[in-house]
Amino acid sequence: ETGVTQTPRHLVMGMTNKKSLKCEQHLGHNAMYWYKQSAKKPLELMFVYSLEERVENNSVPSRFSPECPNSSHLFLHLHTLQPEDSALYLCASSEGSGEYNEQFFGPGTRLTVL
Amino acid sequence: GQNIDQPTEMTATEGAIVQINCTYQTSGFNGLFWYQQHAGEAPTFLSYNVLDGLEEKGRFSSFLSRSKGYSYLLLKELQMKDSASYLCAVRDRNTDKLIFGTGTRLQVFP
Numbered sequence: 001e002t003g004v005t006q007t008p009r010h011l012v013m014g015m016t017n018k019k020s021l022k023c024e025q026h027l028g029h030n031a032m033y034w035y036k037q038s039a040k041k042p043l044e045l046m047f048v049y050s051l052e053e054r055v056e057n058n059s060v061p062s063r064f065s066p067e068c069p070n071s072s073h074l075f076l077h078l079h080t081l082q083p084e085d086s087a088l089y090l091c092a093s094s095e096g097s098g099e100y101n102e103q104f105f106g107p108g109t110r111l112t113v114l
Numbered sequence: 115g116q117n118i119d120q121p122t123e124m125t126a127t128e129g130a131i132v133q134i135n136c137t138y139q140t141s142g143f144n145g146l147f148w149y150q151q152h153a154g155e156a157p158t159f160l161s162y163n164v165l166d167g168l169e170e171k172g173r174f175s176s177f178l179s180r181s182k183g184y185s186y187l188l189l190k191e192l193q194m195k196d197s198a199s200y201l202c203a204v205r206d207r208n209t210d211k212l213i214f215g216t217g218t219r220l221q222v223f224p
Contacts, residue, residue: 004156042118043157043201043214056211090156102147103212105156 003027004106006091012112013081021076021109023091031096032074033103034066037088049074050096081113116140118215120202125221126192134187134200134218142207148176148187149201151217157201160187189220197222 004025013019025032034046048056049068063085065077074091088108094101117139126132138146145164149157161169163178163185175188189196199217206213 040122040216042216043203043212045211048211056209102159102162105149105158107154107156110154 004091004093004104006089006106006109008109009107010110010112012114013078014114015081015083017078017081019078021078021089021091021111023074023076023106025072025074025091025093025104025106027093027104029093029095029104030071031094031101032068032071033092033094034074034076035090035092035105037090037108039087043090047076078111081111083113086111086113116204116206116213118202118204118213120200120215120218122216123219123221125223126189128192128194128222128224130192132189132192132220134189134202134220136185136187136202136215138183138185138202138204138213138215140183140204140206140213143180143183143204144207144210145205146176146178146185147203147205147212148174148185149203151199151201153198160200192222194222194224196220 007022031050036044045058046060047066052068067075090108091106092103094103120136148160151157161176168177173190178185199219201217202215203212
């Protein structure tokens with residue numbers, strides 16, 4: 001149990017659907033992250049939120065829209081995705097967004113876009 | 115630019131020792147992390163190195179040489195449950211972002 005939960009664990013959606021991924025951390029951390037993990041590729045940072053403010057948007061297409069209503073919750077809203085967006089989406093949290101701050105990861109949402 | 119290199123796959127025998135290497139190039143270095151990720155599960159933190167030398171934690175040790183841009187993760191007394199992917203990640207000093215390698219998939223055989 002890492003203290004970071006993600007729902008759903010698996011999601012299949014069509015290219016015209018709208019869906020949302022949810023992440024919740026129970027660790028009292030101030031920073032939250034979205035990563036994309038594709039087969040045979042490194043983990044790619046998508047978004048960073050620190051104290052509920054977006055501090056990093058790593059050139060992610062606008063069909064991915066993050067939302068951080070408070071320091072414990074992070075959402076990733078999905079709209080008109082492409083098949084190449086199929087991947088494991090991992091949420092992580094840390095005490096802060098800089099220096100030595102070990103990131104704690106959630107189990108991920110396995111997304112398949114048809 | 116930034117680049118992290120680690121072997122794609124490794125195999126080893128139960129009870130043996132295995133060393134997983136990681137080399138990196140980054141414009142500004144501010145620490146190196148090793149994570150373990152079992153199939154279908156979250157990456158979990160194993161170790162952190164920011165100064166040169168060896169950090170030991172039970173059966174796992176991690177080494178760093180900043181001048182060589184090199185780290186390794188040493189796993190001793192291998193167990194079947196050590197079969198997993200091992201991710202090397204470097205924190206970029208300029209951006210504070212973690213840059214991950216592709217991971218090394220380790221298979222431990224009886």
